[in-house]
Amino acid sequence: MAERPLVYIKIRIRHGEIYAMGPGKADLLQAIRDTRSIAAAGRQLGMSYWKTRHLLEEMRVSFRQPLVTATRGGEQGGGAALTDLGDEVLERFRAIERAAGVAIADLAEDFRTFLAD
Amino acid sequence: MAERPLVYIKIRIRHGEIYAMGPGKADLLQAIRDTRSIAAAGRQLGMSYWKTRHLLEEMRVSFRQPLVTATRGGEQGGGAALTDLGDEVLERFRAIERAAGVAIADLAEDFRTFLAD
Numbered sequence: 737m738a739e740r741p742l743v744y745i746k747i748r749i750r751h752g753e754i755y756a757m758g759p760g761k762a763d764l765l766q767a768i769r770d771t772r773s774i775a776a777a778g779r780q781l782g783m784s785y786w787k788t789r790h791l792l793e794e795m796r797v798s799f800r801q802p803l804v805t806a807t808r809g810g811e812q813g814g815g816a817a818l819t820d821l822g823d824e825v826l827e828r829f830r831a832i833e834r835a836a837g838v839a840i841a842d843l844a845e846d847f848r849t850f851l852a853d
Numbered sequence: 854m855a856e857r858p859l860v861y862i863k864i865r866i867r868h869g870e871i872y873a874m875g876p877g878k879a880d881l882l883q884a885i886r887d888t889r890s891i892a893a894a895g896r897q898l899g900m901s902y903w904k905t906r907h908l909l910e911e912m913r914v915s916f917r918q919p920l921v922t923a924t925r926g927g928e929q930g931g932g933a934a935l936t937d938l939g940d941e942v943l944e945r946f947r948a949i950e951r952a953a954g955v956a957i958a959d960l961a962e963d964f965r966t967f968l969a970d
Contacts, residue, residue, distance in 0.1 A: 745864050821967065839955070
């Protein structure tokens with residue numbers, strides 16, 4: 737079993753009253769890219785239909801242009817894919833997460849000395 | 854009214870099955886330092902008695918030595934203060950939060966161009 741990380745970092749990008757992007761939305765975009773289906777993506781993440789729709793709707797109103805587009809010929813005849821903007825948003829968000837993780841890795845490791853055995 | 858930040862970063866330090874430190878625990882330590890009372894700290898944060906006790910208990914079992922100590926002469930005869938370790942843990946955690954924020958500030962600002970007006 738892989739050792740679980742010492743530090744969890746959760747990053748969210750705000751847009752008005754809601755979050756345009758966060759870990760759940762990024763995972764959903766990634767799963768849509770991988771499965772080429774919104775329904776399959778939700779299933780892969782164990783996310784309810786309504787949760788999936790809710791996250792997609794929050795992204796729809798937050799970004800300048802669509803991140804997800806319908807395709808033909810996917811599972812059950814109707815699939816989905818990321819737009820170019822969707823790909824870029826996902827990559828940029830993952831880069832932000834990585835940058836934060838790299839920046840604090842040593843500080844977090846130092847913190848370990850305070851913890852009980 | 855101050856503009857709300859574009860990015861929220863939540864950092865938690867894990868210890869075994871629980872979190873040794875996170876935003877709520879750091880705020881509690883800070884409020885104890887400011888108010889010199891566990892009860893007053895909880896009130897200041899709008900935190901229930903049980904929540905306050907729960908966070909203190911999680912910190913108690915996570916760190917090598919106590920972060921909080923009882924004092925005499927505080928509010929209602931019994932106060933509290935941070936130990937030297939408590940001060941150091943709080944400062945180090947805030948430094949980790951700041952380091953993450955600094956590291957991603959520019960990337961997050963770039964991300965803003967994707968967002969709807």
